[in-house]
Amino acid sequence: MTIVAKFEIPYLRFLDSEGKINKPLPHFAKNSRDLISLYRTMVLTRTFDAKAINLQRTGKLGTYPSSLGQEAISTAIGAAMQPNDVFCPAYREYAAQLQRGVTMAEILAYWSGDERGNQFAANPEDLPIYVPLATQCLHAAGIASAFKLRNQPRVVIVVCGDGATSRGDFYEAINLAGVWQLPIVFVVNNNQWAISVPRTAQTNAATLAQKAIAGGFAGEQVDGNDVIAVKYALDNAIAKARAGSGPSLIEAITYRLCDHTTADDAKRYWDPQTVEQAWQEEPIKRLRQYLIKNKHWDETQEAHLQVECNQQIEQAVTEYMNLPPAKLTDMFDYLYASLPAIYLEQRREVEI
Amino acid sequence: MTIVAKFEIPYLRFLDSEGKINKPLPHFAKNSRDLISLYRTMVLTRTFDAKAINLQRTGKLGTYPSSLGQEAISTAIGAAMQPNDVFCPAYREYAAQLQRGVTMAEILAYWSGDERGNQFAANPEDLPIYVPLATQCLHAAGIASAFKLRNQPRVVIVVCGDGATSRGDFYEAINLAGVWQLPIVFVVNNNQWAISVPRTAQTNAATLAQKAIAGGFAGEQVDGNDVIAVKYALDNAIAKARAGSGPSLIEAITYRLCDHTTADDAKRYWDPQTVEQAWQEEPIKRLRQYLIKNKHWDETQEAHLQVECNQQIEQAVTEYMNLPPAKLTDMFDYLYASLPAIYLEQRREVEI
Amino acid sequence: MSEITLVEAVNQALAYEMQADDNVVLLGEDIAKNGGVFRSTVGLLERFGPQRVLDTPLAESMIAGVSIGMAMQGLKPVAEFQFMGFMYAGMEHIISHASRIRNRTRGRLTCPLVFRTPYGAGIHAPEHHSESTEALFAHIPGLRVVIPSSPVRAYGLLLAAIRDPDPVIFLEPTRIYRLVKQTVPDNGQALPLDKCFVLREGSDITLVTWGNMVYETLKAAGQLAEQNIQAEVIDVATIKPLDMQTILASVEKTGRCVIIHEAARTCGVGAEIAAQLAERCLLCLMAPVKRVTGYDTIVPYAKMEKHYLPTAEKIIKAVEDVLSYEG
Amino acid sequence: MSEITLVEAVNQALAYEMQADDNVVLLGEDIAKNGGVFRSTVGLLERFGPQRVLDTPLAESMIAGVSIGMAMQGLKPVAEFQFMGFMYAGMEHIISHASRIRNRTRGRLTCPLVFRTPYGAGIHAPEHHSESTEALFAHIPGLRVVIPSSPVRAYGLLLAAIRDPDPVIFLEPTRIYRLVKQTVPDNGQALPLDKCFVLREGSDITLVTWGNMVYETLKAAGQLAEQNIQAEVIDVATIKPLDMQTILASVEKTGRCVIIHEAARTCGVGAEIAAQLAERCLLCLMAPVKRVTGYDTIVPYAKMEKHYLPTAEKIIKAVEDVLSYEG
């Protein structure tokens, strides 16, 4: 039989779960300052996450989805992007958001049920968190189209989960990105679960990376718990996109080491042994081991970092708790650029 | 780099555009009766198509999409299916519909703007033509799910065009078919055009067959102008599905040798040379050449066939033209199993 | 018999009908192993097995479309959309297919399915978890839209919806999923579709409502009674097709009407009811029909949602306005 | 200056604004090389090039979503859905995003786009080519819904829609795409959004309508004038937000009103207008407001569609009923 097309999906990892190098490190990873910076972001994110869950448990925050165990992906994204690139997050991408100027207080405000959390005082263009899964993929493609039409050397990074890849929007975005050769990188946070539905029940595809083949471009798998691998893959994909050579898809394999959100109880559907094993693979420990082994990091620095993180977080929590209540008229005042006359009667009802 | 997955897309053709065999024929194609039967269906379909366009031009039919040049695909489908399988057509699949008991008069009634054309007196379960592109793929998956849940050894064949493969529904159906291992065969009629948009502007995928990779199952290309290749690929895919071994996707490459519909003027966007070339590849001529060369067919039989086809079609046209007008109350009487009381007032308005 | 909540009544109805009819299958996101994010399908996987209770991949157009395909084969799929806000991706299948298949094929193919979804605000959930866009479906010919607002009605109406030979959109008010408990005999008795329920009789004014707002309305009616104002409270329950007969009969009696719904006012279902009252009952109206509704804004995030929603207070205020109307 | 049709006026407005504003880009199926299946974008690819006039792959959710992304970057996409019946796949993006982005981000991001689509029945097209489900969009806070019904208004309103900083659904009545011709100066003058147009003044009754039905209504008004009945004809034009002021002023004057739309009656936009009239103008109404609308059925296939649609005859009948109403 004639073969008319062939495809391969590569897999990338530098740092194994013991913190051992199994392949020569890329250039950036030889600089310990850069690695430490990635490490600090991951620790800050995890500490922030724990605090947020704590706030939720004590009634000071609404439902909250943690990024526990998945910090490497988003940390690498934040580090790989340029400020004027645009980030289109899923809802576990705090590490990237924090690096891009979204404040912890904003993130907390958002999850407390306050639209002002999306106002991003220091970041004008990134998307806020989108609740309807995968829809951000199409907006990301639209933003990338704008960059392309205007000949701007800017790149869009969009993230979605393994579950979200089953949606038509994901595919329509992939297909458009391919045929219009858009400057976009799709990152799939494959944390093995979509609430209670395991990755194997989402799709029969052996890898999620291969979904890019449907759009006619390259997909690759990386160890999503190896921040070096994720960063390296992103650097390449972003450079390619920026050079006008089209889109990429990176499937980052990780594990959701937490409940889906604070409203979920994963014990209902989890196999505890698998989770225990997944803990062996988590991203922070392995990088710490590597840094310590190579004398780039020690216990004192670790202790300092914890103190710093806690301070920063406490400050943010204070800022969050002190946010004055929003005006009820805000309900009306951002609906349209200027409120149509017929709304005035209703608006008056909430004026005080 | 580690490679974690590999894929290949095969291409299949037995009969080239000159009617020459370039590969040992499959078993069924050694039986001249079967080949002649396929040939007759293709000729009947093409003659019917021409008549329908003629009816449209003379004001006796509404907008009509022809299947000119694409008859092999649908002819093979009709021949490959069992009666109790279910067919979910796109709108150029007259050849299959006719084989499955849908009458020409019904097809004409449908395109005249009469719902009774979907009533299929002799075919209880096939879907009618769907206008919203690719939506039939999901219904097909639902029907296949019903077969699977009930352990029935039945198969669903669903067809869509190259344009329709860009829609989320196509992908969501592909993905579900893969993960649920549904007894379904997706056939893509790749006729190179979606109205004025060429195949190359739909997707960057080198083949449409590779879209199955996103769903984790096999896709293959066949020469859609070689009825033997299409039939052979279908036989295998249907047997696989019936055996419970899951879905397949067949991309059948052909060419739309007609305007998109009678409302379209392809001259606006067509390159006449390409079309001329495409005429060299059309499916009927090559099978006739083969049959004649191998003494299975001759000019007398051809002349007879034309007469037969015309008779059959004229009869159908008469039947169609004699269809009494539908009752206006039909608007109401098929909305619900029994009409809710609040509708009665409106229904009375159209009662005569 | 112990008392159960609305969400438990949903579960009880599903279990009853799955037992009674092999054609009933459930599908949706997280409905099987997890029992649904609101626990409405809990225990059903264990009881009926994975051929009857199907966790789907995450795709709402797919859930809608696949259900329709199943229904055309005579199964009776009961599909859950995890929240009403995620149903929009299924709109094409609902509007262009589910509602039309019987009509399109002149009765050859039919679409006996139920699309269930939690709906409405008031549970402090994230954006898109508070939708009440029932009017979108109420506009579509060929659909039924049913909204239970008590455990008893949830049980009886869901049985009716599953048994109905046509597509039913079944909207479950999340705010009352666990608000009240009732004794709900598991006897397989359906309640009638296409019929309002008069929850409280009264002669001074008619309060027409459905879904979450039934409780605020009953609360208002209770407080009004203390002022000697007897409000008749009607739970519309099936908002498509509308049982205008019951509503008209009540307004003919009371001469006054307030319609309460949580959805945005403009082009909400309240508009249709008000329009029909004005058309069919102009002379019996002693005051204009008022609507107490959500604002014509996007449902605010959790912190502000309570200011968006109609309350007993706002309902009472409207009733007082209507009663003090001088033509 | 020669006279042009509505579809040509659309083309003229697009060309004007593309020339005036580099941010305006067009996208859709078959809009570039083919110039649109109704020819509304003909010549624009040649004039503005493939960076401004984009044929998309065939996917409506994508068209909606990508437009929103472009708009958030300050482009002003004007996206065409080939027919309104294919817009439903874009509903999630329209309802959950386009209408909410400004509000969600408290003004940080905005969504200045236009979603154009041919709409309405009466052109003998296949199923799904005859939709008039404008009410679905009119219910959604944050959207504008604009419907031109003459070449002049198509030009002026489309310019206004493109310049508007918020999302606009722009519904083009196919039946009048080529029905009438008018002189339309290509002067870049927009017409006001959020305002009705009084097309004909009269003192006996107010006829409120939009889209395709404007012509049937004008025809009815002409015939009524021969019977010495002076009907005021209002083209609502922007159905979201509604300019109730103009409608109320007219009905206060005439005391009688008939609303005409081609969409199914139940929960159509006519219901909202009737409800508001009854609420705000009860005492000035000398007769109930009547609605002349499409039936609550699926739009029939071509052979029967003319029996579905309101006609001048039916409008006149309703006017006579209203005028002869005795309270």
Ligand SMILES: Cc1ncc(C[n+]2csc(CCOP(=O)(O)OP(=O)(O)O)c2C)c(N)n1
């Ligand atoms: C369109 C849509 N459907 C359903 C939901 C409800 N929901 C929220 S998160 C989730 C699972 C998402 O899984 P995945 O994409 O893998 O992301 P993860 O939570 O694992 O990060 C579901 C079903 C939603 N938010 N949007």
Ligand SMILES: Cc1ncc(C[n+]2csc(CCOP(=O)(O)OP(=O)(O)O)c2C)c(N)n1
């Ligand atoms: C959802 C949807 N969008 C748009 C259309 C309008 N339309 C009808 S046919 C067509 C092109 C279809 O191309 P393809 O799928 O390749 O099928 P072909 O006509 O070539 O057989 C378009 C855009 C439609 N029918 N449905």
Ligand SMILES: [Mg+2]
């Ligand atoms: Mg996941």
Ligand SMILES: [Mg+2]
């Ligand atoms: Mg095609």
